[in-house]
Amino acid sequence: MLKTQNSDIFLRLENSGAKTVALQFPEGIKREAISFAEELRKKGYIVIISGEPCWGACDLDLDILKSADVLVHYGHAPVDDTKNIIYEFLRHDIDINSLEPVLGSIKGKKIGLVTTIQHVHELERIKVFFAEKGIECIVSKGGKRTPYKGQVLGCSFEAAKNTGCNEILFVGTGVFHPLGVSLATGARVIAFDPYMKEVRIADPDRLLRQRFAKIEKARSAGSFGIILSKKSGQKREELAERLASLSDKACIISIGEVTPDALLNLGFDAYVNTACPRLAYDDQARFPRPMLSPAEFEIVCKVRDWEDYKIDEIN
Structure with missing residues (x-):
């Protein structure tokens, strides 16, 4: 079994009264669904595995x-209050002593501390590590989509x-989260990869230059497709209509799954993304036409200035 944040998954299923259980795993660990399904079948459950893409x-x-009593969603914490969902996110421990190289990159005596869901359970230990070095870590609550402090x-x-x-x-891991933190806050952001044991300073300048180029290219577009996602936590209808x-x-x-082929077949000169914000930033190279964020489209439409650029977030 995968190492998860909660050890009472079977108890929660029993308390739900479910007889038929659906399983949904993200792309990176989909193959783990087989062994978990076997465990559930041994306990008398009817099991259905979702084969749909999950990000x-x-x-x-x-x-x-429609065919199950409850859906067990693996790998993530909830972003809304959808009913009949049991969330079971994964937990990855950190070698706290590996944080030592970060000390050389910190300029002040107080820093904000954030991470992804896999490491939120380690935030207190990380705070203690830095406190012993004379550095105060501030861990704050997030919004409706991030139920854990520091997430x-x-x-x-x-x-x-x-x-x-x-x-x-x-x-x-990755470069997008620290870049996003930098753009959203204006702060100096230090990124530590707990697997590679690497420390770097997030530099959003390259991303901003790329985004500026996409905006300039989109100014000559004769048509814009405003993407309205069908996905449960990405459907921003009011935003799409306003844009x-x-x-x-x-x-x-x-549209359900946003793919290069799907957009190529639609034939618009440029697209505006109201689905997962990362589509415009992380996946732009996959798409043959400019993919703008909502704020970038507002710049094209001259209702926002470049100096008022902001990263797209879902609140």
Whole structure:
């Protein structure tokens, strides 16, 4: 079994009264669903495994609940209060002593501290580590989509903004989260990868140059497709309608899975993303036409200045 945050998953299932259980695993660990399904069948449950793509708790397979009593969603914490969902997120421990190299990058005596859901259970130990070195760590609550203190998502950086610090440490993998924290807060962001044991300073300048180029290219577009996601936690209908009202060249597209082929077949000159914010930032290279964030489309439509640029978040 995978190492999870909660050890009472079977008790919670028993208390739910469910007889048929649906399982949803994200792409990176989908193969683990087989062994978990076997455990459940031994306990007398009927099990259905979701084969749909899954990229987060915003991507629930609600259709499968038509055939099951409850959906066990693995790998993520809840982003809303959808009923009949049991969340079981994964936990990854950190070698606290590996944080030693971070000390050389910290300039002040107080820093904000944020991480992803896999490491939130380690935040107290990390605070103690730095406190012993004379550095105070501020861990703050986030928004509705981030139920754990210090937790950030690629679409929500409230926990970072709420620290009020001008220097923030992000513990986790990848470059997008620390860049997002930097753009959302304006703070100096130190990123520590607990697996590679690497320390770097987030530099959003390259990303901003890339985004500026996409905006400039989109200015000559003859048509804009406003992407309206069908996914449970990504459907921002009011936002899509407001953006479509900014230009007579814009049309709303209702879509489930946003893929390069799907957009290529639709044939718009440029697209505006109201689905997962990372589509515009992380996945732009996959798409043949410019993919703008809501704020970037507002810049194209001249209702926002470049100097008022902001990263897209879902609140």
